[in-house]
Amino acid sequence: MDTGTHIVMGLALAGLSTLDPEVAANSTTATAVMIGTIVGSQAPDIDTVLKLRNNAVYIRNHRGITHSIPAVLLWPIGITAVIYPFFPEANLLHLWLWTFLAVFLHVFVDIFNGYGTQALRPFSPKWVALGMINTFDPIIFGLHVLGLIVWGLGAHPGFTFLVVYAVLVAYYIIRFFAQRKVVQEVKTLIPDATDIIISPTMKFSQWRIAVMNKHQFFVGRAYKNDVTILDQFNRVKVPSSPVIEAAKKDKNLSAFLSFSPVYRWEVDEYNDYYEVKFIDLRYRSKDHYPFVAVVQLDLDLNIQSSYTGWIFSEEKLRKKLEILPG
Template sequence: MGIMAATIIGSQIPDIDTVLKLKNNADYIRNHRGITHSLPMLAIWPLLISTVLYFIFPAATFLHLLLWSFIAVGLHIFVDIFNAYGTQAIRPFKDTWVAFGFINTFDWFIFSSHVVAIIIWLLGAPAGPTFFTLYGLLALYYAARAVTQRMIKHAVRNLIPDAEEIIVASTIHFFQWRVAVTTKDHYYVGRAFKRNISIYEKFDRLPIPNNEIIRSAKLDKNLAAFVSFSKVYNWRIEEKLDATYVTFTDLRYRSNGHYPFVAVVRLDDDMNILSSYTGWIFSDEKLQKKLTPVAI
């Protein structure tokens, strides 16, 4: 029981920072998969888990608890670097996000293969060979996805030779990939199906002005969190009757013609921040609700 508890807790505890979402999106975006997934936590989490569980299960061997919690924590952090969100896995040496992007956050093949392996094991197959075979196949799957991503990037480079940065991220669909390209003067957003590239939209890459509106908006924590996380975004300023709106839009997550990941800041005529929001929004009505202060 102690080993099982160490493995289960270790596989989940790096995501304990998800509780920050209860506070606000800004802190969640800035910190999720940050320090909790860093190199020091590879040692700290297993030590904490093993120490606590050793008192609960005194018959267990401390080193066994330490080993299995370390394996669970390490696998969690290691697996997370392969999706588009990534982690700060090399912190404290660098605060950059390590995100290879060729495995989706939820991958049907990985999930299904685990289900099949567990069923085979429950039917009486020995655990060692069963799961050794499973993870051998998954290693080949990861390699195949990495090669496919590289081939798509090469195809994008042929299509847009002046590309400065090419982001190719997996989707829940095996053959479909999100594509976002940065050149000196433009952003391109599209999809790849196998190696066929479709560019859906092209945006001018405009420098962010250093005016009073932008300077005031940048003081907002939601916008600051968005900029710290987003790699490819555009911006716009809209003067409406109720306020001036500063909107930053992440171009990596186009879905059904909509860009759901945004940061919006409302400013009054004196450039005071009235309200703001960052996160996933799929309709203007929901965005307005997020930006409208609740009357007390």
């Protein structure tokens, strides 16, 4: 989820914690728990600072080890160890329990996005992305904000957020069945599909679709159960050519390939350089595929420039690469 949603979820858990008798009976514990849930709800996303280095490092590592099984166990211990000395009269066990819940819930809800997490590390490097909930879901965010407003107006925070989370459980179930219906419709249209990737959008009834069979890629949209295929591409195996193999050594392309499960590729030769482009098919927006990796090599196959990330115009891509088209 986005940072704003994680923040309001941390506050919501602080409100929910007032149902815990140990928290309700001790104001020091309540204060420590509130800090723990807010920090815990943000901690796994500390890897966002990697974006300051470059996109390749960010793409390869974001929602990776910081969202892994060891991290989920270690974050609460570290956060509690920092908070407790400032609140020695707080109940240590309950501070840890609520902080752990905040960290766990952060990773758990991220699994439902199209981006996903490597939550199964170290047992598996696979990206777990259920594709049911958009990174920013206005309904989820809005329900949390509504709960905070009701709390601010004097309602009991524990019971308020107990109701909010009961509604959200129902919402997730509704989203699950809505996605299943889209998948069934895709199977009807493309019965020989081998892989189906359904990605949510901010709009409740709209979904992005990327499908593979043995010979083609299909890219489309769904509105409710109505699926429309917008693009089709022949599925061509990436060759083991000298140009491709040289490009794969680039950190940007390597990061892209570690993250993207469905893409097509292009190789262009200009007067004095080659350009290798890989295009992720999951994020079609306004007839454009914005998530790419591009590598430019001279005629001796030395890497001259590269880029990976979201780009929405050819002009901006050229500026990123700092090489004009041949």
